[in-house]
Structures are given as structure tokens and as C-alpha cells.
Amino acid sequence: MKKERVAFLGPVSSYSHQAALGRFPEAKFELVPVVTIRDIFEAVQSGDASRGVVPFENSTNGSVVFTLDLFADRELSYPDLSVCGEIYHDVHHCLLGHKSSSLLQESDGASTPTPAVPQPLKPRTKPLSSLEKIQRIYSHPQAFGQCELFLGSYLKGIERIDVTSTSKAAELVKADTTGTSAAIASEAASVVHKLDVLARNIEDTTDNTTRFFVLRKGLENDKVDEAGLFAQDGAHEKSLVSFTVDHKSPGALADALDSFKKYQLNLTSINSRPSKIRPFQYIFFVEFEGSKLIDPEGVVKGAFELLDKAAQSWRWLGSWTDQLSAKMGARSPSRDGLGKPIKGSGACERLKAKHPNFIYDRLRHDKSSPYQLLETTLAKYLPSFVNRTLPKQLLTPSWKLPAGYHLIFFPPPTTDLLKDGTDNMHFPGKPWVRRMWAGGSIEFKTDDRHKYLFSRYHQSDVVRCREKITNAVVKGSVDNQKVWVDIRRDIGPTHSNRKPSTAESAAIIETRNLVFMPAKTPEQAIDDISKPIRTIKPTIKPDFSISMVPDANLLFRFSSLTFNAHRIHLDREYARTVEGFRNLVVHGPLSLLLVLKALSSQMGSSEMVKSITYKNLAPLFADEKMTICVRRSRSQANATSTEASGDTEIPMNEDSAPEQAGSTQVEAESTSTEADGTPPEGNGEVTRWDVWIENAEGGYAVKGTAETVAVGDETPQLHPVSKKLIRFIRTKA
Template identity: 35%
Template structure:
């Protein structure tokens, strides 16, 4: 009995020591990362990135992009900046790419700006939130704009040796004048209150998760399960609209190019299988968001509604050359104001789930919103 009590006491002390260590590591990461002063990201609101994105998506959604479906026909040539259209919801994702050198990339092709450091060398896109507080996005008229990034929160979760670091990044997009002082820019765009839009025309939260590198044993176990999915979450029933597509390698390549994304899991199959333990190239987290918003904005347009906010969570990976089904329906009891949106993987399981808030489409915006 005394021996059992001693072992129990020793075990308890070890658990407490591990908890104190984890708390110390979490506190240190939070303090260091939230204090980072991330560089401003400048861009020009040219119509070209949005146009190239549309050219990459139109063959997947020909009915949605037709003029009869949404009052919009894809221009055959680059749209004019003298008669500009507004940036469509979701198109902000192909602007303000990370402006880093090759030496600032990590071994997996991601950048160092938001990474916690060793031993958390693997990055995944866990979800996020995007808000469009103005009636219509910024005009794609070639003017200078800025994206201000702030690391809002950092949390460490999981047992010792299996920890994950969740990094919450806020990005605020606004127009700026040439030569405007950096402190003035931060002062009028940044807000302590995350709900206060300030001068921002788009406010996005990105939830990234950083993980340890997989051991050889973990990789062998992962490879043994290629083709199997033991974690199937049932999606909502009876979507009001849905669109099935099969993302191609070409789409993933173009999206990586448009977003300046060098993450190997989107273009290097050998790396994806042998280092990350996934059976094939993964669809980008932001591409999944772009696809959901593309389907939703066109479908809601026919109902006289526009997207004002989306919050979403990535549950399971989506893979290249595998069919996905993008769905939406009004949330029960909320009329057309709030919608459930989701993506089902090839097995019919829930891969991405989100909530969209909408508002009435203003008549004056019908011609230039898209």
C-alpha cells in the first residue's frame, strides 16, 4: 500500500511538473508572438489578380459565371481601371501575398512570419473568419492599398510531445496614399476592439496550427491508412444549393502562384506523402474558402443578398482530383440572414463547415459588385 501511494505521489508530481512546463511554454510563446511587429504588406488594387482567379475558376462553375445566372459575364480581356468593378468577396485572398525572401521560407515552404519556431515545423490552415463591413469591396482601380497584420492570440494545446500551437492572425485591408506614414496607417486601421472595422474594407482572421514533425512510426501508420477514412462527420441535410467540382493539379498550381504560396503540400506529392503523411496533394485552406464564397456569392445574388461575413472551420483534408460538394442552406429560424455553408469530401463526410451572414443587395451595386 505504501509503495502504491509512493508511485501515485511520484506520478502526480510528474503530471504537475509537465503542466507547469506547458503553461510556461504557452505563456512564453504568447508573449513573444503577440509582441511581433509584422511588416506592412502593400499592394495595388489592380483588376488582374481577381481576373486571373476568375479565369481559373470559370470552368468549374460555368453556370454560375454565366450572365443569365448572376447578371455578370466574365470579361474576355483585363477589366479597365477607368470603369472599375468592386472586389468580389473572397478575392482579397489573392492580394497582399507574403513579401518574404527565399531565405525566409521554412523547410516546408511556408514563411517565418507567423511560425512559433522549433519544434513546431508543420503548418496547417485550421479555419478563420472574414468580414466585409462596407457595401461592396474596394474598387479595383489600381490604387495603392495595405494589409496590416497582427498576431492576436497564441495557444498551446495537447499532451507533452503531442502539442499543437494555434496562432490567430488578424489582417486588415484598407486603401492608403503614396508616402503615407507607417504609424499613421497603423493608427487609423488597427483597432484594439476586433469588432471595430476602423478604415478597413476587409477584416480577416486566420487560424493556423503548427505541429511537430511526424516520426517514422507515425508516417508508416499514416501510409497504411491511405485510401481509408475512419473519421467521417455527417454533413447537414437538404442543402438549398450545391455544386460538385473536382479540383485539379492545375488549379492548385495557379492558386499557389496567385497567392505566392510555396507550401510543398500543394505541389510536391512525394513530400506530402513521405513527410506530412497525406495520400495526395492537399487543397489549400484559403482555396476552400474561395470556393465556398464563390458558390455562395453567386447563388445569393439571385436572391438579392450579399455576403457580409463568413466564419468557418476546416475539419478534414480535401485532396486534388477528388470530388467535393460545396453546399449551403438558410440556418433554421434565421430567414435569409444567416446560412450554413459546408464542403463535403468524396466520401460524403463533412470537410469544411461555416456560417455566412448576409444583407440585402443594394440596387446600385448590382452592376459593379462582381
């Protein structure tokens, strides 16, 4: 089935692109970048695109006049267009360019006081590197208006050049390698165009938000949004009309506006643009609460009848669901079995209404990459055959991302941290101020030839993570309520060329289950430290296990790698006196990574992890032994590995040498692996595994199931030049 096309203001990585992705998933729609806002109107009017996403106004800088002028449609070029939806997108600007080698000069950014402005405002942020070489700045006019404090403090008098979009500005700066140009654009644009971030969050206000309208062709429709993408139960409906009045008639504008007042329709915005019929005569735009398409009492129809009499001309420009009222929790709260509102249901609705986050990264595996830093971090705790998972392939930029390694990429795109050090992206609000990782699942995708999707991409490719809250619900008794938040992450390649790829599905689909709990009193926290942890001991034995003792150094390094400042991993006193844990807590993602590493070490060389589902049943603590276990499903394992004597146990502590521990124990006891730690080849079928981690008490801390599967031939396809070089090396050897 052919996908519907959605036009947006490009290039790829523009704010319009990010807003469009939040409402039109690439699995269902083809997103088409265009050069100007006019191009979007023309694409929808001509039928080349079924939808168009256009910027309409910004919370800091007001209306986008280019869009208003096109809605004015003085030449009747777009008679069939109407607004069918809106999108609110948080905008955080960065100054992008080529980093200078000059030393950064410290400054607080304060402007010089004047009699007119005795206490000038300061910008919210400071530069990250020297800006002294910058001679010109490219950006969209709206972006300049949203960053006046920063520009006036650090780049006063520097030439500003208007371009069609912030992403286009980044393109131009990329081409200028002199370091004298900079762009105001998104951080995503810095990744796509390989630019340095010279300053972050340079917008004047923290709540800088742009509202986009969604256009369609067809003025009359019995549904507000035929695609079903914008409907929100209980949210308000809004409409937009334009009109002109007789400027020579006193009170003409007041009479037109009175049409809405008489029918009790609330006006939410009024704009005007020159009519270009006569000088200083205007076309007025009025936005109001109400819908022409959903009007059971006829109030909108009545207002339009009065407007028809008061105005010289008028036009209805569309009706849609008000996303702001939906986002702010305008829907009716959830209720319990007695019909009473459930505490926290409003917070859950607000979480579910949040737009997706898009995080861009490059999955590098050079010496300074998170990939190599992770393996360096774990080298002290794991034997080499478990820790080293990157295949050594000569002159091959293509590679297979080891299972679970995506967890150290795609850091949370926020600068706002809560008191416990966590980010606020999934925070439901007070009183649920304690966060724990409850479990989740990961699916690693293959193509139709059973080849791992990531194996065909290069480490220089830009990869995107789309993160969306899929559910939020209050659970528990009245005096012990918790908020459970489910998150889905779709991870897959994107491309920096003009037209984004739409044929690929996500290579990794991950779900995360977080639980938020009320704060503990100091007395409760101290009391919980002395309470024994509930222990559920396994009734089965592993085919392979490895023990290790995590310490504060490991937790600190993993926190740094994952941009995770949660204090339960870093501050022992906080973990004890505020959260009630007896020591620092091991990260949920770290324990998951360790399970996947142990599992990967037991697979055949032609196998890959297909999926894993897990629950975190009890906390793991620093300075306490933990044992990672894997076990083939008994319906598939061979007779040798079912014997208890075939279990492999590799005890590890902070003083043991990984290589020695691994080689000694494996040679002596393992029957499920070869002497070098490499498991035998599988039979090509799906293999099911039990995976778990035991805590110091020998009980389940993490419990899950996994599947592995044989993949197709993954022999790397070398570039012809690389093939010639290899042949040359071999002839000289």
C-alpha cells in the same frame, strides 16, 4: 472624440510611417507626416502632436546623428520632451526606379580582390533588371550606409544624393521618367509611387533593424507610458541621460560613468556629439537599464545624485519599457496548473510580441491581374454563373471586390522559406514544423448607408493589409502538443497623397487560425496514409451544391497566385512520406474561396456577403471529388427550397464542360435559382446560411456559417467625361 496626433518622418510609406503604424493604429490615432526630424521635435514641443516617432539607431549603420543633435538641445528649444517608448522595425531596402529595356548582364557581384581585402564580401542579392542607365541614387544617408556591399558591387561610382527620407527619394525618382535615377526605399514605396523594383533586399545584413524612439511632452509622469501601448510584463525598463564633463579634469568621464556602476545599473549604449561650446568638447549620451519612473529601491535616484556631482551638467531624457527584451521573451514563461512552465510558451510570447506586417497592393482586374487569372484557373472546374462575379460596367473604374478575392492579393512579404516551403512569419520554431490551416472568419464591412466599402474605390488605389498575430497558445497533451496561432488581417484603402486617410476603418477584417504540429517519423507518415479519415456526415441537405475534382494543375496555379510554396500542395511524395497525407492537399484559402463563390451565386443581385466563419475539419485531396454546399437558414428560406426535391446538384469532373453542366442541371432541378443561375432578389434583411464542403467520403471537410445582407444603391457614379461619352455612343447607335 478627437484622435491624438502622432508625427512621423514622411512622406507616407516611409520606414518611419511603417514603424508608427505598428504602434499607433489609425483607428485611435491620427498619423501626421512631416518633412524633417526637427519638425517632429517641434510638433511635440508645441503641442501640435501628442507623440512623435523618430529614428534613433540602426543595427548596421549605428546612431542617427540628426536625432542625437536634437536630443543635445544646445539652444534649449525642447525642454519639455522625453522618450516614453521605443519601436524596433525590420528594414529591407529595395532599389526602385524605372525599368530599363536593356538586357540584364549576369554578374555575381564580387568585388576585385586587393592586397588589403583579398576576399571581399559579396552582396546578398542581385539586380532584377539592368542598372546601366542609372546615373544618380537618392536616399537617406542611413540607407546608403546599410547597402554598401550592393552599391559598391553594382553601382560603384554612381552619384549619391542625400534626402530627408527614403520615401522622399521614391517621390523624386517617380518624377524623373528618364530612367537615369534610382532610389533606395521600401517595397511599399514602390507600390505607392508606382515604381519598378530593380533589386530587392539590398541591405548588407539579414537582421537590419532600426530602433525608433517615441517622444512626448512632459518630463514627469507616474506612468512609463500613459497610452498603455508599450507596457510588457516582466520586460526591462530603460532610460536615457545626457551630460557634459570638464574635459580638463583627468578621469572626469570615468567618474560620471562610475555613478551607474556603483548602483549596479547596466549601461547598454554610449554616444557623443560635439557640444559646440568649445571645439572637441562633447555631450555624452548614456542608455542604461533602469527607470526613473519605476524605482522602488531608489537605485536610479542614487545614480543621478552621484552624476549630479561628477558632471558639469546633465539631463534625464526619458524612461520606457525595453521592447527588445520583451520581443526576445524576457517575460516569465506561462505555467501549467502545477506551476510548471509549459513547453513552447516562450515561443508563443515571442510570436505575440512581433510587430504587425504591412502589405500594399492594387486590386486590379485587368486581363493580367490575379483577379482574372483566378477566374481563368477555375473556369475548367466551375460553371460560368458561379465563377464569373465581376459586373460588366462601361467606363467605370470603381468596382466591388467579390467576396474572398482578397485572398489572392497581399502575398507574404518575406524571402525566407522553411523546409516545407512555408514562410517564417508565423513559425513558432522547432519542434512545431508542420503547418495546417484550421479555420477563421471574414467580415465584409459596409458604410452607414449599407454600401459595400470597397465599391467606392478604384482599382488604381493602393490598398493596405495590416497583419498581426493576436494570440499564440500551446494546446494538447504533453506528448502531443500543438501551437495554435491566431492572425488578424485588416484590409482597407490607403492613399498616396501627403496626408494618410484616418477616417476610414478596414473594409475587410479577416482572422486566420493556424496550427503547428511536431514532425512525423517516416514510419508514422506511412502509417497515417492508410488510416481512414474521421468522417462526420451532414444531417441536412443543401439548397444548392456543386461538385468538382481538383487536380495538381489547379493546386499549382493557386499556389502561384497566392505566392504559397507549401509543399503539401505541390510535392506529392513529400505530402505522403513526410506529412502522412494520401495525396496533394487542397489549400485552405482555395476551399474558402470556392464556398464564397457558391454562396455568391445564390444571393440576390442587391445582396453582399456580410460575414463568414468556418472550420477545416478534414483535408481535401487532389483527384478526389469534393462537393460545395450552401443552405439558407430554415427560419428564412421559403417553402419551396425546403423540399428535398429542390436541391441542386451539379456534378463536375476534369473532363466536363462547365457551361453545359451548369445549364443542364440548373434548368432541370433548381428551384432556388432562376434559369440563368441568378437567384431571386432578397427582402433586404440579413440572411443566414449554412455552408460546407463534403469530401469524397461524404463527410464534412469544411463547415461554417455565413450571413448576407441587402446593400444600398450601388449604381456607379461616372465621371462627367464618361457620361458625355456614353451619351455620344448612344446617339450614334
